[in-house]
Amino acid sequence: MEPRNPDDLDGLRAASDVLGLDALLSDVERAVRDVVRGFADERIRPDIGDWFDRAVFPAELVPELGKLGLLGMTLEGYGCPGRSSVEYGLAALELEAGDSGIRTFVSVQGSLAMGSIHRWGSEEQKQEWLPGMARGEVIGCFGLTEPSAGSDPSSMKTFARRDGDDWILSGSKRWIGLASIAQMAVVWAQTEGGVRGFIVPTDSPGFGVTVLEPKGSMRASIQCELHFDDIRLPASALLAGARGLRGPFEALNEARYGIVWGSLGAARDSYEAALRHALRREQFGRPIAAFQLTQQKLVNMVLELQKGALLALNLGRAKDAGSLTPAQISLGKLNNVREAIAIAREARTILGGDGVLLENSPIRHAANLESVRTYEGTDEVHTLILGQHLTGISAFTDVRP
Template sequence: MEPRNPDDLEALREASDILGIDALLSDHERATRDRVRAFVDDEIRPHIAGWFDRAHFPVELARGFGELGVLGMTLKGYGCPGRSNVEYGLAALELEAGDSGLRTFVSVQGSLAMGSIHRWGSEEQKQEWLPRMATGEVIGAFGLTEPTAGSDPSSMTTSARRDGDDWILTGAKRWIGLATIAQLVVVWARTDDGVRGFIVPTDAPGFEASVLEPKGSMRASIQTELHFDDVRLPASALLPGASGLRGPFSALNEARYGIVWGALGAGRDSYEVALRHALRRQQFGVPLASFQLTQQKLVNMVVELQKGALLALQIGRAKDAGTLTPPQVSLGKLNNVREAIAIAREARTILGGDGVLLENSPIRHAANLESVRTYEGTDEVHTLILGQHLTGIGAFR
């Protein structure tokens, strides 16, 4: 058998799909995947190492994502694409094969901000914001996590009190994506009626957003800290349909779903870079891929990528059928992110010293996935969600 050609990426991908998972997709799903893949190849791959190195988020990509149809991708009406959850998952996979930070932009905009307005907003709010957010003209953020309340949002201290017909918002949020470039933030706050959501314009007096830096992860994206110093909001800022933590949790579940797929993209890209390097690189007079230890590493990567893809597809089909449960999403997020990090780290070892150069993606993916592992529920939180499901005992306190 002849060594595989490292320049024939399609043949390498076909060989890596040992279980024939590609055949489980419809022609329409494959077309969506290929369209997003081409966008990533043309618009992200040539630039991402420099963006990451300079800690630069290319805000001009927002309009490109809108034209691509990945902002609010599963939402229907109001100018939103209205595509299936499996299509969105495939898009998330391809976007994160480019970079976790850029896939996160799509998630914050579409799943968290747009999703909250679409599900809980008034008709006027939907008409005002969603069409322009779907095109990338307007950028939105999502404010839930606080400096002292990450995994425990029930401990949030940000509050909103009534003052006549208005609301007065006070408090702080931390690790909020996009807020310094956004026109609005969906903010969750305590009120006398429980936790409620508000659409907060970023030019409102008393609103302040600052970038959290320097970072060793997610450098091609923006994370911020927010402060609300008696921000006055009209009654129309309230999301009328959301009351209690069910509102933000429903949005988080949407974002977690995207991560189930997205992490596979980072893992797959790391594997492909390592495989092509191993086929090209000569060591002791033969390709690095000739050695048993190298083959073992590559095989272990593909085993986990194939298992993770079946898991993501099963979860996506369940979501499209309306049967998806939170423990299923937790299982997917916990497994696929954990395995993707292991793949990225192992891929780096195959690259040797060159693996620390940003021209090779595994080191960047490994760094980014440390953030992905933390946000939208840490490994520990998802473990406890699954533990509670299995035992009927909540071990959070």
């Protein structure tokens, strides 16, 4: 048998699809995947090392993402694409194969900000915001996490009080993606009637943004801290359909679903970089791909990639059928991100010293995935969600005095 050609990426991908998973996709699904893959190859890969190094988010890509129909991808009406959950998952995978920061933008814009308005907003709010956001002309962010309220959003201190027909918003949020370039924020706050959501234009008097930097992860993205200094909002700013934590949690589940797929993209790109390097790099008179330990590493990566893809596709089919549960999403996010980090780290070892150069993707993916592992629910949170599902006992015990 002849050694694989490292320059034949299509051939390497076909050989790596040991289970023939590509055949489980429809022609439409493969077409969506191929379009987004081409976009990542042409518009992300050539510059992502430089963007990551300089900590630059490529805002010029936003209208292009809108033109491709990737913003609010599964939402219906109001100029939104209305594609299937599997199609969205495949798009998330290909974008994150480029970089987690780009896929994160699509998730924040589409699943969190647009999704909240689409699900809980009034007809007037949907008409005002969603078409421009779908085109990438308006950027949104999502304010839930606070400096002292991450895994426990019920302890948030941001508060909105009534003042006649208006609301007065005070408090702060932390680790809010895109906020410094956004025109609007979906902000969740305590009220006398429980947690409610508000649409807050970022040019509102009293709205402050601090970019969180420097970072060692997600450098081609933007994360911020928000400050609300008695912002006056009209009654029309309220997302009237959302009451309690169900509102933000349903948005988070949409984002978590995208991560199940997206993390596979970072893992696959890391594996492919390692495979191609192993076929090219010679030591002791032969390619390092010929050594047993290198082959063992590559095989272990493919095992987890194939299992992760089966898991993601099964969840996607369930989501399109309307039967996907939060516990299933937690299982997917916990497993695929955890395995993706392991793959990226192992891929780096195959590249040896060159693996620390940003011209090679595994070190960047490994760094990014540390953030992906933390946001939209840590490993611990998803473990306890699954533990409660298995035992019927909640371990989220209130231990505060």
